[in-house]
Amino acid sequence: MQPPLRNLIFRHNVSSLAIKKMSSPTSTVEPLNAVEDRYGGVRVDLVEEHMDCDVYVPRLKASISQWRQQGVKGVWMKLPIRHAHLVEPTVKEGFRYHHAESDYLMLVYWIPETPDTLPANASHTVGIGAFVMNNNREVLVVQEKSGAFGAKGVWKFPTGVANQGEDIWTAAIREVKEETGIDTEFVEILAFRQTHKTFCGKSDLFFVCMLRPLSFEINKQDSEIKAAQWMPIEEYMAQPYIQGHESFKYVAEICSGQSKSSCSGFCAVPTLSTSGKKSYTYFNKLQLQN
Amino acid sequence: MQPPLRNLIFRHNVSSLAIKKMSSPTSTVEPLNAVEDRYGGVRVDLVEEHMDCDVYVPRLKASISQWRQQGVKGVWMKLPIRHAHLVEPTVKEGFRYHHAESDYLMLVYWIPETPDTLPANASHTVGIGAFVMNNNREVLVVQEKSGAFGAKGVWKFPTGVANQGEDIWTAAIREVKEETGIDTEFVEILAFRQTHKTFCGKSDLFFVCMLRPLSFEINKQDSEIKAAQWMPIEEYMAQPYIQGHESFKYVAEICSGQSKSSCSGFCAVPTLSTSGKKSYTYFNKLQLQN
Numbered sequence A, B: 001m002q003p004p005l006r007n008l009i010f011r012h013n014v015s016s017l018a019i020k021k022m023s024s025p026t027s028t029v030e031p032l033n034a035v036e037d038r039y040g041g042v043r044v045d046l047v048e049e050h051m052d053c054d055v056y057v058p059r060l061k062a063s064i065s066q067w068r069q070q071g072v073k074g075v076w077m078k079l080p081i082r083h084a085h086l087v088e089p090t091v092k093e094g095f096r097y098h099h100a101e102s103d104y105l106m107l108v109y110w111i112p113e114t115p116d117t118l119p120a121n122a123s124h125t126v127g128i129g130a131f132v133m134n135n136n137r138e139v140l141v142v143q144e145k146s147g148a149f150g151a152k153g154v155w156k157f158p159t160g161v162a163n164q165g166e167d168i169w170t171a172a173i174r175e176v177k178e179e180t181g182i183d184t185e186f187v188e189i190l191a192f193r194q195t196h197k198t199f200c201g202k203s204d205l206f207f208v209c210m211l212r213p214l215s216f217e218i219n220k221q222d223s224e225i226k227a228a229q230w231m232p233i234e235e236y237m238a239q240p241y242i243q244g245h246e247s248f249k250y251v252a253e254i255c256s257g258q259s260k261s262s263c264s265g266f267c268a269v270p271t272l273s274t275s276g277k278k279s280y281t282y283f284n285k286l287q288l289q290n
Helices: A016-021 A053-070 A081-092 A147-152 A168-180 A233-238 A240-244 A246-256 A285-289 B016-021 B053-070 B081-092 B147-152 B168-180 B233-237 B240-244 B246-256 B285-289
Strands: A042-045 A074-080 A096-101 A104-110 A124-132 A138-144 A159-161 A184-199 A202-213 A225-232 A267-272 A278-283 B042-045 B074-080 B096-101 B104-110 B124-132 B138-144 B159-161 B184-199 B202-213 B225-232 B267-272 B278-283
Touching (some): A053 A081, A104 B096, A124 A168, A124 A184, A124 A246, A124 B124, A124 B202, A138 A147, A138 A233, A168 A184, A168 A202, A168 A225, A168 A278, A184 A246, A184 A267, A202 A246, A233 A246, A240 A246, A246 B267, A246 B285, A267 B246, A278 B246, B074 B081, B081 B104, B124 B138, B124 B168, B124 B184, B124 B246, B138 B168, B138 B233, B159 B168, B168 B202, B202 B246, B233 B240, B233 B246
Parallel strands (some): A124 A202, B042 B074, B124 B202
Antiparallel strands (some): A074 A104, A096 A104, A096 B096, A124 A159, A138 A225, A184 A202, A184 B278, A267 A278, B074 B104, B096 B104, B138 B225
């Protein structure tokens, strides 16, 4: 184990810029507050409201020198967007970008000479499509106001993007409720599609969820949805756009074949890890009865 | 349709900083090169080798003013890491971060007063675990050198992270080859797990892939793998770690029940979109025979 790095005070051969700010020629520069991670690295979360470059840079240099001596591997630097002025000096010290969210940029620096084993950035968005059929074999469909589907007048399943941290099955129920006002319960995932280079080089996983309707009166959302209706599934399937898109055609055929008793898709089973972390595991329950 | 935005020259009430750089009091500032996207927005890709702040800022201000007049919605600004000095001035003009990769930062600015409908950042990493069983009901397992599994001495399926743009089934075959030297072919996805807050608030989708072995002599990778072997599946399942982790236990039971003839998981079916884009759609083929 490395010694705790938090709040260590460290003598360092600081830059001339930093020396100007210091009161005595032998004064110390306080390294940045860092916490160790489980992989031999450290993480700096710059929580200060403000920090000037000429304070930050000598502290960063002192920290890197210290981390190198201690054999630290990866250094994570989380800069809130209010510290945008510190991005350039951080890059100048050898950091690269790792990922960003609206309000922060994460930079990384791999100190050793060995190959970088830092975890990858998120690579996929997750979308859902909802297959909701009533007892008359009518399927819940919408027409969108904009986008490629809206322009073509296609009647499509309610779809959407899973929010950060949202389960697939929850996202499907939410999107149906938002777009059509219909209450549903999740049955199973019938299929999913992986597509690459969908946006800025990222990939997308799109899950087709079968939901059972619990209400039937449509109350459509006005901002994005032009129209919503219950449509005979044969009519949905006959649309040229569905027939012309192999993935949609397979999914339509799968949906059309669904009876209430079948379970040939993947159900969502709540599961606990040894450490007590909750997640959902999706699989065909029939597999447990083999 | 908006007029093309590329290479328009535009008169603008520029800042005093910019005026200092210009030769005459009535000179023009060239807006940044921008291309329109399909959603009423524009994208700026700052390909120049170098650009000084006092050139960039007036051009950005001129561009924003022009875009506002033209009714542009979202503005995407891609700043290569060599332009780290332009991050702060971009944020000062109202941009926020959208995402980042090693070598660039993408910033966005939503100009209208209406709610921002910009697409979400990627939210998930994608991992794979490979279930490979020979005709003696022995499963291919490895012990890792580091990490939580390595420390506990758990024998586990070969696992890994899908590379950017890599298909799930391809990633599974690659990881088995890399870790154990065994050649395989993809059969189906038996299950997957969605876990949240795995890393920096992101989520993970982990797909358990069944692969059929095409070779049997193990040639393990040295850098990350301590040991690899064919192990009777009952012995694999009996490990306390597998029994203590609900998701692993379900997966082990599913794997144990697999016979060569079953197809209760999701196969990978190559599919083409109407525009000719290739992707894989995963589903239970039995669903098409209902």
